[in-house]
Amino acid sequence: MILTNIETVPGRRVVQHFGLVQGSTIRAKHFGRDFAAGLKNIVGGELKGYTELLQESRAEATSRMVAQARDIGANAVVNVRFTTSSVAQGASEILAYGTAVLVE
């Protein structure tokens, strides 16, 4: 499965368009890592626990999108976008969406 965030796959020709595919996940941030993050907050800078948590969530959202694309017979997803929105206090939704296509 090829993913790009531009309209085409460079070097390949798009044969068929399947339309929008998407994958999302909602994660609560207070996950036990909050205590460590609170300590780290004293000196500022990167909170590695949260970075990893969000990376895992984004990988999960992407894999759900890829699974959906595979189901409809696509072999690439173009124009992929990521968005993050907070749906509730302490929980955020990560959404990945794009256009499923068939390339040569």
Place this chain on the structure above:
Amino acid sequence: MTIELILGLGIPLVLILIGKFVGASIERKHFENIAEREARFQGQPAFSIKQIDAPYPIQSASLASGSVVVSVDHFKRFVSGFRMLVGGEVRSYTSLIDRARREAVLRMKESQPDADAYLNTRLETATISSTNGNEGMGTIEVLAYGTAVHYDSRQ
């Protein structure tokens, strides 16, 4: 009475001083580290446009992404409190977000270290939590993503 006073003033003061010295030294080291890694990736630029005049035909493309979550220390928060009174640029926060953005772009490049260029690079900023739920910034996430392309250099 005195114990309350010591606790009431002492703990915030200690936290602010830790932020001032430890936080500032971590930030300085991080900027040095960023500059060094940026120099290493000089030949592999990240573009915000979708099409470039590539010197060779593009052989393959894939998604590259990198992210970082940062938070402010107590000294920056304290300084910004004064800044909120008079207005103007909050430099202590500017440097933190600048650090986070450059780090995110570097992580994007490091996720596909052998790519020749990164097209359509997007930077997204999301607030994870605010300071006390009422004002200022607390924790933010910066995500950088783009399409990593490899040139066909055999020709």
